[in-house]
C-alpha cells in the first residue's frame with residue numbers, strides 16, 4: 208500500500224510521541240498505522256475477535272480481564288464473527304459434530320435486543336426455572352446494541368457502536384415500553400441527564416464540510432442542510448448570503464434559492480393522490496433534475512444527506528420521503544397530505560440516549576436474566592457497571608449466553624408438525640457442537656434462516672431471503688480534547704463528499720457516575736458515520752456492494768481516512784490528528800439496519816400483510832422468528848415487539864401441544 212505525504216507526517220509525529228512515551232525504546236508497529244494501544248494502554252484488536260485476542264494473552268473467558276467492550280480497533284462484525292456463517296452459505300457443512308447432551312426449553316439464535324427480549328418474555332410467561340440458551344456469533348452480546356469503552360487516563364469514556372437512542376418512546380407499544388419499565392428505565396429521566404443546553408450555550412452549531420475532491424476546495428461552511436438542527440426539517444431556509452459562500456456554481460445557488468421560495472406545481476396534470484404516487488416512485492435526485500430542473504451541483508450538495516437514515520443517497524430515496532423530511536422544492540406541489548404516522552407533530556426530542564446507546568438496554572436485559580452478571584439494580588448504575596463475562600455461560604444458571612457461537616443448523620427431530628424437539632448445531636472455535644430444545648426462536652438475521660433450516664417450505668425461505676440488510680459503519684474516535692470544535696463553533700459536521708458523511712461530538716449525557724466531558728479541555732468521543740453506497744444501482748444492489756466493501760476494507764484504511772478527514776475538517780480549529788487522536792474503534796455492520804421497504808423499489812399495491820417479512824416470519828413447527836428484520840423496521844422497539852410476538856407463538860404452540868396430549 209502506498210504511503211501518502213499525509214501518512215508520512217502522521218506516522219513520523221506518532222512515532223516521535225511514542226518514543227517519548229516508551230523512553231526512547233523503538234518498538235514494532237502492528238497492524239495499525241498508529242500505535243494507540245501502546246501509547247494509552249488501551250486494548251486494540253484490529254484483526255481478531257476478543258476471544259482470539261484475549262486468549263493470545265493467556266486470558267481465558269473465566270478471567271475478569273476478559274472484557275470485549277474495552278477493545279478498540281475493528282469491532283461491530285469483527286474478524287472471527289462471520290466466517291462460519293459464510294461457510295454455511297458457501298456449502299461448507301460441519302461434519303464432526305460433538306453432542307453436548309444439553310437440553311433446553313428454548314434456544315434463541317441471536318443475542319441482540321430481540322433475542323435477549325425473547326428470553327425475557329419467555330421467562331415472564333413460563334417462570335424463572337425456564338432453561339434458555341442464547342447463541343451469538345459475536346464476542347459480545349447485544350448485536351447492534353454494542354458498547355465501546357475507552358480509557359483516557361483513569362477516566363472511562365463510553366461510545367455506542369450501533370443502536371444509538373431510544374427513539375420516540377411515546378410511540379412504543381405497551382410491550383416495548385413495558386419491557387423498558389420492567390428493566391427500570393424511566394425515559395423521563397433523560398430530560399435531566401441529557402444536557403440540551405450545553406452546545407447551544409457554547410454557540411456550537413452544525414456545519415457542512417465541502418471537500419476539494421468533490422467541490423474544488425476544502426471548506427467548513429457554517430450552515431447545514433441536514434443533521435441535528437437541520438435547516439429544512441427545522442423549518443428554516445438558507446439565506447442568499449449563506450448560499451453565496453457555498454462552493455458550487457452560481458446557477459446552482461440560484462436553484463437552491465428557487466427550490467426554497469418558489470411555489471411551482473411540477474405535476475399540474477395529476478390530481479393530489481396521483482401526485483403522491485408519482486413522488487413515491489420518483490427519487491429526490493430525479494425530482495430535482497427532471498422536474499425542478501436544477502443544476503447537477505445541487506444534487507452533489509444533497510446526495511449523502513439521507514445516508515444516516517436510509518444508508519443510500521437521494522438517488523435511491525423517494526421524493527415523497529424527502530418531502531416528508533422537509534426537503535425543499537415541494538411548496539407548490541399538491542400531493543395528498545402526509546399520513547398521520549409520517550407527521551412530525553408532537554415529536555419527542557432526540558434525547559433518550561445512554562452513553563453506550565441502547566447497549567444499556569442489552570446490559571439491563573442480561574443483568575436481569577443472569578444473576579450476578581453485573582452489579583447494581585438501576586438504569587443509572589448499569590452505565591458504569593462492569594459485566595462479568597464469566598457468568599454468562601454458567602451451567603448453574605437457567606439462562607445461559609454462549610458467545611462466539613454461530614448456529615449453522617436447526618432441524619426438528621422428526622416431522623416438523625409433530626416433533627417434540629429441535630436440534631441446533633453451532634460452531635465455536637472451529638468445532639461444531641449440538642444442543643436440543645423444545646423450542647427455538649430465530650432472532651438472528653432473516654437472510655441466515657434459509658441456510659440454517661433447509662427443511663422450511665420453499666416459499667417461506669424465499670420470503671426470508673428477500674431482506675438485504677443495510678450496511679453502515681459507526682466509528683468512535685477518542686480525542687485528546689475538543690477545543691477545535693469550540694474554536695470552530697461546531698458540534699456536528701455533514702460532509703456530502705466525505706468518506707464519512709457525518710461527524711458529531713458525543714451526546715452530552717451524564718448519568719449516574721458517568722459524566723460527559725463538558726469542558727472542551729477534556730478528552731471526548733467523536734462519532735463518525737459511513738454508509739458505503741454505489742449511487743445509481745437499485746438499493747438492494749447498493750447494500751450488497753456496500754457489504755462487500757466493508758468486509759474487504761482493512762482497519763488501516765479506515766484509520767487513514769479518519770485521520771485525513773478529521774485533519775482537513777478541523778484544521779482551522781488547530782486539530783492535529785497525530786497529536787489529538789487517541790484511539791479508534793470502527794464498528795462495521797455489513798448486516799446493519801433491517802431492510803425497510805423502499806417505495807422506489809417495491810410494488811405499491813402490495814398489502815402490508817403480504818410483505819415478505821410477514822410471510823417469512825410464520826412459525827414453522829417448533830421454530831418461531833424474531834429480529835427487527837421480521838417486521839422490516841430498523842428500530843429497537845421493533846426488535847422487542849417481534850420478540851414478544853415470537854414468544855407468544857411459542858406459548859400457543861406449547862398450549863396446542865398440551866391440549867392435544
Ligand SMILES: Cc1cc2nc3c(=O)[nH]c(=O)nc-3n(C[C@H](O)[C@H](O)[C@H](O)COP(=O)(O)OP(=O)(O)OC[C@H]3O[C@@H](n4cnc5c(N)ncnc54)[C@H](O)[C@@H]3O)c2cc1C
Nearest residue numbers: 317319320321344350351370371372614651834835842843
Ligand atoms: C448502526 C445502527 C444504529 C442503529 N440505531 C438505532 C437507534 O438509534 N434507535 C433504534 O431504535 N434502532 C436503531 N437501530 C436499529 C436497532 O439496532 C435494531 O433494530 C435492533 O437493535 C436489532 O436488534 P435485533 O436483536 O433484532 O438484531 P441484531 O442486533 O442484529 O441481533 C441479532 C444477532 O444475531 C446474531 N446472529 C446472526 N446469525 C447468527 C447465527 N447463525 N448464529 C448466532 N447468532 C447469529 C447477529 O450477529 C446479531 O448479534 C440501529 C441499527 C444499527 C445497525
